[in-house]
Amino acid sequence: MSIQPLEFEKPLFAMKDKINELEQMSQSMNVSLEGEIERLKTQADEVQIKLYRTLTPAQRLQIARHPQRPSCLDLIQMLSPDVWFELHGDRCGTDDRAIIGGIMEIEGRPWMVLGTQKGKNMKENLVHNFGMANPEGYRKALRLFQHAEKFNMPILTLIDTPGAYPGMDGEQHGIGQAIAMNIREMARMHVPIISVVMGEASSGGALGIGVANKIYLLEHALYTVISPEGCASILWRSAEYASRAAEALKITSHDLLEFGIIDGVIEEPTGGAHYDPNLCAERVKETVLLGLESVTSLGGSAEWIQQRYDKYRGIGAFCE
Amino acid sequence: MPLRDWFASRKSNTDKLDASLSNQKISDDELCRLWTLCFQCHEQLPTKDFTQNAKVCPKCDYHFRIGAWERIAQLTGQEEYFQEHGRCESQWFQELFGNLTSADPLGFEDTQAYRSRIEDARKKSKLNEAIVTGEAVLGSHRVALGVMDFSYLGGSMGSVVGEKVTRLIEYALENRLPLVLFSSSGGARMQEGTFSLMQMVKTGAALARLHEAGLLFISVLTEPTFGGVTASYGTLGDIIIAEEGARIGFAGRRVIEQTIRQKLPADFQTAGYLLKYGQLDMVVRRPSLRGTLIELLRLHQPYQTSHIAQNQKITGAKKAPKVKAATS
Numbered sequence A: 001m002s003i004q005p006l007e008f009e010k011p012l013f014a015m016k017d018k019i020n021e022l023e024q025m026s027q028s029m030n031v032s033l034e035g036e037i038e039r040l041k042t043q044a045d046e047v048q049i050k051l052y053r054t055l056t057p058a059q060r061l062q063i064a065r066h067p068q069r070p071s072c073l074d075l076i077q078m079l080s081p082d083v084w085f086e087l088h089g090d091r092c093g094t095d096d097r098a099i100i101g102g103i104m105e106i107e108g109r110p111w112m113v114l115g116t117q118k119g120k121n122m123k124e125n126l127v128h129n130f131g132m133a134n135p136e137g138y139r140k141a142l143r144l145f146q147h148a149e150k151f152n153m154p155i156l157t158l159i160d161t162p163g164a165y166p167g168m169d170g171e172q173h174g175i176g177q178a179i180a181m182n183i184r185e186m187a188r189m190h191v192p193i194i195s196v197v198m199g200e201a202s203s204g205g206a207l208g209i210g211v212a213n214k215i216y217l218l219e220h221a222l223y224t225v226i227s228p229e230g231c232a233s234i235l236w237r238s239a240e241y242a243s244r245a246a247e248a249l250k251i252t253s254h255d256l257l258e259f260g261i262i263d264g265v266i267e268e269p270t271g272g273a274h275y276d277p278n279l280c281a282e283r284v285k286e287t288v289l290l291g292l293e294s295v296t297s298l299g300g301s302a303e304w305i306q307q308r309y310d311k312y313r314g315i316g317a318f319c320e
Numbered sequence B: 001m002p003l004r005d006w007f008a009s010r011k012s013n014t015d016k017l018d019a020s021l022s023n024q025k026i027s028d029d030e031l032c033r034l035w036t037l038c039f040q041c042h043e044q045l046p047t048k049d050f051t052q053n054a055k056v057c058p059k060c061d062y063h064f065r066i067g068a069w070e071r072i073a074q075l076t077g078q079e080e081y082f083q084e085h086g087r088c089e090s091q092w093f094q095e096l097f098g099n100l101t102s103a104d105p106l107g108f109e110d111t112q113a114y115r116s117r118i119e120d121a122r123k124k125s126k127l128n129e130a131i132v133t134g135e136a137v138l139g140s141h142r143v144a145l146g147v148m149d150f151s152y153l154g155g156s157m158g159s160v161v162g163e164k165v166t167r168l169i170e171y172a173l174e175n176r177l178p179l180v181l182f183s184s185s186g187g188a189r190m191q192e193g194t195f196s197l198m199q200m201v202k203t204g205a206a207l208a209r210l211h212e213a214g215l216l217f218i219s220v221l222t223e224p225t226f227g228g229v230t231a232s233y234g235t236l237g238d239i240i241i242a243e244e245g246a247r248i249g250f251a252g253r254r255v256i257e258q259t260i261r262q263k264l265p266a267d268f269q270t271a272g273y274l275l276k277y278g279q280l281d282m283v284v285r286r287p288s289l290r291g292t293l294i295e296l297l298r299l300h301q302p303y304q305t306s307h308i309a310q311n312q313k314i315t316g317a318k319k320a321p322k323v324k325a326a327t328s
């Protein structure tokens, strides 16, 4: 599958096209253009290194939202290619597929995995509601968390959501309460919880499956209180200031690591996870297993709960 | 009719006003202070009647928004003291954690720098932050009480609000007190970014401990309660009360209308609407709130011997680690 370039990648893609063209020309016309091709290749490499080293928060956001970025289900497939039982429904009348959940197996150990699922095309997005869950999705998640607790499975949550769905039914059915209840219950789960933000983690909709012993972000992923567009339209009164807001909110993986809000950054393949999903999945797996190891080594469930408490207890900036 | 004549004619009808209106030395400003215009029914009300009625319009029942200290005064029966002093610390209410103030961890600046917004808010509201926390006596019950104040940056929840709520919960745990929180908030405070977001978890995790300790938490949602507060402690009460006239929700009305491309019903997100959809235990008028809380506290007194508390090993709240501003 060929990669769809983002706007800021287009000059680089144009250079690569040019190189291909020259290579074909030198073959078909049997002329030696090697010098020229080499020169262009070196130039393209330099441009590429510089481009991805100096990404602005707004450009990272575009990578995080790239339609070809591996989704939660893609990642599960790569983490656990042989075992995957999706578990459906909140047992109160609904299966909200903006959040998917089920049991997978990594290196012989069963995991409960939950994630917000974005689609790659319109058809998938209609099924998964663009990864924007309703209260029923959070209540399904809670049911599966409790299942994991009962059977002593560690929990992995994969987050990629623009937020909970802002709809009329959601308010009637208590979207705020559903998220709040998950936060409270995840805080006191007797099993280790690891969370990986794969794309965008926006507002309370992310926290509804996001309370964890360890939080990792993919390099270009972000964790924010409000989408930069939403922030811009409130504070600057225009969504056009979204890139300013993305900068001001300090939502990149490196900012959050520096603030001590997250526990680690998972390096992505050059250009982003979609350039090499398997490599990305391999790194996620490594990080998640290390994270689990460091949590379980603390002792038993009392220590895991305490570590989770202390982690969030220490987040805040104030004077006294 | 000139204002003065209008007041004079009113006076002859109602006779409710103490100040002598025939005394021509009284200034227009003072006159204005003696009367209050109801936003809803546009009736001119004698301010004294209106204040004695807990700032609820006696004519149309409109509940005016009130600040944290006034709320505390109403709950602890100290309105007169509050009218004079603007605060009400006494044996009925002792403030805790009042010295906490905001840092600016992101160095945030939009059309105005966050630091200068904070200064403006402190001057305007005469508060250190968007919540006042402390120990109160309601009737004969000691409670850990927190009251948010919308006049401070829209009652938004940043690090300080999150920290004060968490400390209050830990105080309730240490002293085995019931917790009463009054919310009034536009949601998480954007200017503190992800720090604000994580306060939802910090407070929620502390409430998990309160829950396991079998202590009562009554959440009172007042006009308006939205966003991150609705999606954390606001809706985690064992009992959730909405004050009459409150609008409560997660997403804002405008955002929802834009998303679903549909007009929402007029009563959407009102207290009555949420009661109908099962999101609240009750809607209470302000003059009845104090009495309702005292009765509920009385009925839940056996919380000390709740079986949850007996079955769970209660770990006392750990002393909060000293938290430093993440950026200097």
Ligand SMILES: [Zn+2]
Pocket: B038, B039, B040, B041, B042, B043, B057, B058, B059, B060, B061, B062
């Ligand atoms: Zn009125």
